[in-house]
Amino acid sequence: MTATDTNLEDQLVLEREHWVDGPPHALFRELRQGCPVHYTREVSEFPDEGGFWSVTTAEDVHAVSRDWQTYSSELGGVTVISSVFPVELARAMFIGMDPPKHDRVKALFQAGFTPKRIAAHEDAIREIVKRTLDGLAGRETCDLVNDVAQPVVSRVIGSFMGIPKEDDATWARLMNSTLGAGDPDLNPDGVEAVMEKEIPEIFERCGRMISERRENPTDDLTSVLVHAEVDGETLAEHEIVMGFFLLVAAGNDSTKATYCSGMRALLEDPAQRKLVLDDPGLVPGAVEESLRMFPAFAHFRRTATKDTELGGRHIKEGDRVVMWYVSSNRRTSLLPRDRARAPGVAHPL
Numbered sequence: 528m529t530a531t532d533t534n535l536e537d538q539l540v541l542e543r544e545h546w547v548d549g550p551p552h553a554l555f556r557e558l559r560q561g562c563p564v565h566y567t568r569e570v571s572e573f574p575d576e577g578g579f580w581s582v583t584t585a586e587d588v589h590a591v592s593r594d595w596q597t598y599s600s601e602l603g604g605v606t607v608i609s610s611v612f613p614v615e616l617a618r619a620m621f622i623g624m625d626p627p628k629h630d631r632v633k634a635l636f637q638a639g640f641t642p643k644r645i646a647a648h649e650d651a652i653r654e655i656v657k658r659t660l661d662g663l664a665g666r667e668t669c670d671l672v673n674d675v676a677q678p679v680v681s682r683v684i685g686s687f688m689g690i691p692k693e694d695d696a697t698w699a700r701l702m703n704s705t706l707g708a709g710d711p712d713l714n715p716d717g718v719e720a721v722m723e724k725e726i727p728e729i730f731e732r733c734g735r736m737i738s739e740r741r742e743n744p745t746d747d748l749t750s751v752l753v754h755a756e757v758d759g760e761t762l763a764e765h766e767i768v769m770g771f772f773l774l775v776a777a778g779n780d781s782t783k784a785t786y787c788s789g790m791r792a793l794l795e796d797p798a799q800r801k802l803v804l805d806d807p808g809l810v811p812g813a814v815e816e817s818l819r820m821f822p823a824f825a826h827f828r829r830t831a832t833k834d835t836e837l838g839g840r841h842i843k844e845g846d847r848v849v850m851w852y853v854s855s856n857r858r859t860s861l862l863p864r865d866r867a868r869a870p871g872v873a874h875p876l
């Protein structure tokens with residue numbers, strides 16, 4: 528079914544058929560033009576979850592993102608389907624909190640993310656990438672996700688957190704099955720198995736790293752979290768575990784997805800690929816373009832704290848409001864046409 532077959536209002540945005548070949552860009556384009564704040568009344572795979580609003584333009588995504596008093600991250604979690612990522616887990620991470628608690632916890636984490644601390648990793652990251660690519664020498668083909676992106680992102684975030692190299696594959700498995708809980712390729716044992724097996728294993732492994740650092744501080748980010756202090760306050764144990772989870776999950780998934788999608792776009796477009804190969808100076812532009820076109824996370828969700836209005840639609844207290852970055856990053860009045868023409872990865876919008 529395509530958007531033109533049926534009334535836009537009746538579209539069910541989250542039906543699996545729309546997503547088999549990636550995000551449904553044609554549907555989102557039509558929504559941006561004809562129904563930019565759209566209500567999906569049900570998700571057939573999750574009949575108990577009810578409906579949700581789709582926010583599809585950059586202007587509206589900005590408005591929702593900035594107005595935490597009206598659109599809460601804490602009330603209902605940050606994923607459209609609550610049962611694949613329970614709200615209790617989301618709330619234990621600062622991405623699932625609202626101010627002022629969000630800002631207090633985030634300030635503690637930021638001790639580990641000063642520009643100086645990040646810059647100090649640059650040479651090591653270069654080494655990790657070089658080593659990974661050198662490991663492919665002599666091969667005719669490789670799997671970009673599993674042979675390049677996964678080992679690189681695992682070691683980069685692993686070195687930030689103080690995870691021993693030999694545990695990279697284990698953490699990659701834990702993160703892939705937790706974040707891809709509904710994806711049989713990444714998590715063949717199903718959603719319940721994640722709660723029964725993976726989540727306890729994450730807590731157990733992380734708890735061990737925390738107690739080691741309580742005894743013997745190190746210079747990694749886990750130790751920063753264990754000992755961080757703002758106005759005399761430190762993080763509670765479960766806040767450290769969930770903060771660790773948030774960073775390892777984000778570090779594992781985000782850059783891997785954006786890098787692989789950007790590379791695929793280049794591989795599928797020989798002319799653009801040649802441009803970048805001939806002039807490596809275009810790489811930074813291609814990276815920015817990849818971030819815009821393939822924003823790693825298709826969406827994050829908010830929950831309305833009161834009755835409100837967005838794009839002329841009446842949103843009721845308690846409604847789910849989904850910000851579709853895969854849509855809002857595509858052409859709108861905030862992103863003039865020529866931004867989409869940055870050389871390197873230029874796709875029709």
Ligand code: HEM
Pocket residue numbers: 592600605621622623633684773774775777778781782785818822823824827828852
């Ligand atoms: C391709 C790269 C990335 C993209 C596209 C991306 C995207 C996003 C987006 C859209 C949010 C906002 C969520 C919201 O408003 O609810 C977010 C939050 C966050 N991201 Fe990323 N991210 C990327 C890489 C990373 C990496 C590498 C890390 C950590 C190592 C990270 C850690 C976080 C954290 C901790 C938050 C929560 C911030 C807060 O609540 O204030 N992200 N990310």
